[in-house]
Amino acid sequence: MKYKRQMIFGLLASLFAWAVFAAADFTEEIILHRGLSLTALYLKVMPFVMLVCYIRHYLKEKPAGKKLAVWYGSYTVTYLVLWYVIFYLKDMDLFIPQRHQSGHIDLNGVEYTFAGFSTLFLFLGLCLLFHLFYFLTHRKRK
Secondary structure (H helix, E strand, C coil): CCCHHHHHHHHHHHHHHHHHHHHHHHHHHHHHCCCCHHHHHHHHHHHHHHHHHHHHHHHHHCCCHHHHHHHHHHHHHHHHHHHHHHHHHHHCCCCCCCCCCCCCCCCCCHHHHHHHHHHHHHHHHHHHHHHHHHHHHHHHHC
16 A cells, blocks of 8 residues: 555554543543543643644655645544544443533533544644645745
8 A cells, every 4th residue: 555654644643642632531530530630731732742743743754745635534534433432432431431520410521522623623723724834934935
């Protein structure tokens, strides 16, 4: 397969994003017995951490447009599949046992929705801004 490496990197990036979030949620729910402190930090920081890793890789490799499209496609598809699986497992209480923190409104698991939007859409938007900035700055130099 011609773009096997890009597909694997996209898959690994999405696995990394969900693994870090699961570790933060597990630490918060099971070890610390607190609500949303680590996951809130994750939601704010993780897209930028992934962007820094992405920029480093992009500047080192300088992949062509097709390779970037394959990477984004494999990242997005893997991420969405994992999002669905994790959300389903959480809904069935099979993933990380959630503590119920309020008696009136049950918001357990809502952080999985926010994590999905944060590390998928915000990250892809930041990558788009990076490429726009990179294109504009390198175009002016020529």
